[in-house]
Amino acid sequence: MFDHNDGQERKPTILVVDDTPDSLRFLTTTLSLAHMTPLVARDGLAAITLLQHTSPDLILMDALMPKMDGFETTRRIKANSAFQQLPIIFMTGLTDTDDVVRALKVGAIDYVRKPIVVEELLARIHIHLANARVTHASQVALDTSGRPALSVDASGRPLWLTPMAREILERLFPEWPAISRALPAPLRLAIQQLQEMDPTSGTCVPVKSGSSTLEITLLRRTSAHHWLFRLAERREGEEERILAARLGLTAREAEVLLWISRGKQNREVSEILAISPRTVNKHLEQIFEKMGVENRASATAIAVTTLAD
Incomplete structure (x- = not known):
């Protein structure tokens, strides 16, 4: 991510959702030293309120909190389509596999166990930030196209x-x-x-x-x-019409080419279209001549490309 004003890479913003003062101090210090900008929410409701005014790059979510735990908070965040791509990493002292599965089901992308190992946490953050950038870039490219x-x-x-x-x-x-x-x-x-x-x-x-x-x-x-x-x-019938119009084929020739492009052999095509195998062969000869190719592999490649376009 880059700041368009000065061309410098901006610091990623990380929202930390945790109700424990010691954990907040530890995490905000760790993130600051790693050249990231920490934001703080002391419970789930505060996090949801904060998200109405800002869009962090990633969330570190404590699993167990009063008022609203991390599971419900994550579920509500992910219910908003604007945050479906937002990476959420759970921080938990829970060791039960069911809790981890539950976190992933409500929308978390990863989890780290407490007590937190700094190197592991930062490595996971960097990985998910990089993946999020790639996904976002792909979405923007496809949206604009x-x-x-x-x-x-x-x-x-x-x-x-x-x-x-x-x-x-x-x-x-x-x-x-x-x-x-x-x-x-x-x-x-x-x-x-x-x-x-x-x-x-x-x-x-x-x-x-x-x-x-x-x-x-x-x-x-x-x-x-x-x-x-x-x-x-x-x-129904659209693919045949496309092949006929773009490749200069008759309606029947387009039907034959479509089934050939789907991997059907001549005998199968004759059964599907209720015509004789000899008629299929004659159509193929005309198809190859009109398309300027010599075999079914080349004709198939052109048909597939035509339909994909």
């Missing part, structure tokens, strides 16, 4: 959506509340299944919605926790 894209964490929970992605989801899933912290169920399940496959960039899965198909394509993983996807809405 007007592309439908979204980012999710390792459990499929949305971190952010571009305006165009939100528009597509609202149209295809009218019952889905845009303010929800979860994606529409069909999309969420498809993304979770894709994540379990350990996919490579470019892997695509379809989700059917009425007469449209929503294609979800993995662009990249910015870290172990951030997955970036592109969305594309395909209406």
Whole structure:
């Protein structure tokens, strides 16, 4: 992050939420010595109030506090779409695994155990600040380019959506509340299944919605926790029309090319389109000639690129 006024890298701002004076003194001193700007909130309500007036780069959240504990505080912060990307690191003396899982479920990105080891804390802060910068830069780039894209964490929970992605989801899933912290169920399940496959960039899965198909394509993983996807809405027959118009093909040739680009062999295409294998071969000859290619691999590559554009 840079200050546009003087070109110098500005100090990251860290909000410390803790009710213990000794912990606050220790943490604010540690952060100041590490060239960070500490802000302080002595309980969850104070933290939420403070966030109405400022946007820190990261929050250090104590788990156990009076009035409102760290779990409820984090849940309320993450319920605000403006803070869904804000990294929150829990500080806890709790040793039960269930408490750690609970912290991650409400929106924490990491945790450190008390008593805190300075080197470990600073290392985790630097890692999550760097990841947040990359994610923010990706979102800004996609927002300004007007592309439908979204980012999710390792459990499929949305971190952010571009305006165009939100528009597509609202149209295809009218019952889905845009303010929800979860994606529409069909999309969420498809993304979770894709994540379990350990996919490579470019892997695509379809989700059917009425007469449209929503294609979800993995662009990249910015870290172990951030997955970036592109969305594309395909209406029934739209892909065939695109291929026919852009590549100068007849409607039937476009249908044949579409199925070939999906990895179907000639015999399978003949069964799908209810035409003879010989007719499929004749169409392919015409397709290759019109596209100026010699084989199905080249034709497939052009078809895939055409539809992606």
